[in-house]
Amino acid sequence: MLQSRNCPAYRREPSHRKSPLLFLFWFEGGPGSGKGTQCAKIVQHFGFAHISTGDLLRDESRSGSETGNMIESIMKEGKMVPAEVTIKLLQKAMQESGNDKLLIDGFPRNEENRAAYEAVIKIEPKLVLFLDCSEEEMERRLLNRNQGRLDDNIETMRKRFKVFKESTLPVIEYYNSKGKVRKIDAGKPAEEVFEDIKTIFTSISQVKHCFCVIL
Numbered sequence: 402m403l404q405s406r407n408c409p410a411y412r413r414e415p416s417h418r419k420s421p422l423l424f425l426f427w428f429e430g431g432p433g434s435g436k437g438t439q440c441a442k443i444v445q446h447f448g449f450a451h452i453s454t455g456d457l458l459r460d461e462s463r464s465g466s467e468t469g470n471m472i473e474s475i476m477k478e479g480k481m482v483p484a485e486v487t488i489k490l491l492q493k494a495m496q497e498s499g500n501d502k503l504l505i506d507g508f509p510r511n512e513e514n515r516a517a518y519e520a521v522i523k524i525e526p527k528l529v530l531f532l533d534c535s536e537e538e539m540e541r542r543l544l545n546r547n548q549g550r551l552d553d554n555i556e557t558m559r560k561r562f563k564v565f566k567e568s569t570l571p572v573i574e575y576y577n578s579k580g581k582v583r584k585i586d587a588g589k590p591a592e593e594v595f596e597d598i599k600t601i602f603t604s605i606s607q608v609k610h611c612f613c614v615i616l
């Protein structure tokens with residue numbers, strides 16, 4: 402039954418994808434909670450493709466286009482880029498990924514993101530992984546990140562924390578009410594956090610041998 406043409410996942414696929422999606426996971430968590438760090442480990446260990454909406458927006462902002470300049474000034478302010486811009490970049494990256502297991506990092510970050518995703522992409526995530534970390538720890542991590550990001554300064558950081566609490570947490574709560582969220586204690590050392598993630602991923606990947614598709 403695996404990958405049958407009658408599977409709902411085939412019917413809901415974006416038309417340009419080369420392969421049907423088996424697993425679509427979303428990664429949420431406050432700024433500095435360790436989303437990028439853990440996604441890199443999952444890619445290595447479980448062969449997922451990692452799509453970071455923040456990275457897609459940063460790439461676009463470097464293009465020097467009018468949209469790129471607009472993105473840069475919004476990011477500097479720690480605000481959210483309009484969903485119509487982000488969704489286009491995300492849809493393209495998903496279509497081009499060529500992987501049937503996708504990890505989407507930092508999306509949807511607010512209600513507008515979620516509505517755009519449901520209108521345009523329409524593929525339900527199997528799981529939403531929420532990295533839960535205290536603000537003090539996230540602040541400490543961001544101040545030590547040293548990757549030259551425009552938004553790694555105390556003023557922007559505090560604005561991002563506010564956006565996270567006011568706009569992202571309600572979206573996580575929405576998916577929690579649908580039974581999709583797995584909350585992970587992200588305040589521990591990265592290797593320990595990954596051990597908890599491995600437990601979740603291992604139990605999910607065993608399921609694929611029993612069911613057609615889990616989207």
Ligand SMILES: Nc1ncnc2c1ncn2[C@@H]1O[C@H](COP(=O)(O)OP(=O)(O)OP(=O)(O)O)[C@@H](O)[C@H]1O
Nearest residue numbers: 431432433434435436437438542545546589590591
């Ligand atoms: N569990 C951890 N313990 C200590 N430091 C960590 C941990 N996880 C990540 N870090 C460090 O914290 C910083 C932020 O991590 P990372 O970039 O993965 O966070 P993020 O959630 O992707 O943040 P953002 O939303 O800003 O992109 C990095 O310097 C990273 O090395």
Ligand SMILES: Nc1ccn([C@@H]2O[C@H](COP(=O)(O)O)[C@@H](O)[C@H]2O)c(=O)n1
Nearest residue numbers: 454455475476479480481482507508510
């Ligand atoms: N869905 C999103 C994701 C990100 N942004 C903007 O990018 C900034 C950095 O995002 P990270 O995921 O790398 O933390 C974020 O503060 C937003 O300005 C967005 O608008 N929409």
Ligand SMILES: [Mg+2]
Nearest residue numbers: 436437453455
């Ligand atoms: Mg990140």
